[in-house]
Amino acid sequence: MTKLTFLAAIAAFGLGVAAVAQDAAPKPAQQRAGGGQGRNTVQVCAMKGEALKTPAKAESVEFNGKKVLFCCVNCKGAFEKLDDAAKTKTVTKAGLISRKLTAQKTIEMVDKQLKELDAIK
DSSP states (O other): OOHHHHHHHHHHHHHHHHHHHHHHSOOGGGSBTTOOSSTTOOOBOTTTOOBOSOGGGOEEEEETTEEEEESSHHHHHHHHHSOHHHHHHHHHHHHHHHHHHHHHHHHHHHHHHHHHHHHOO
């Protein structure tokens, strides 16, 4: 099995396990618009869709029982001016971006581990 095929299989397995776990367990990733609370979860600004460098210090508001994170007060203010339909769309999109960035981060960690294993003689 080639490294690329092996990596693809590991990534698919990991995403499959995550999807099953997400369906079976309470959904902490949906309680935060910028992502879940897991150690490897990437949290994003709901308005810009960019990863937050310091999520603990991020600006935030509550919307429909969810904590929505922002990179700055300007993004927070812009979000607060949106109507409820636009806020819902923004929060949903931020959650999806967070999941995508988290998956990419997971793949990068697997790549690193594979390289480390290949270096062992």
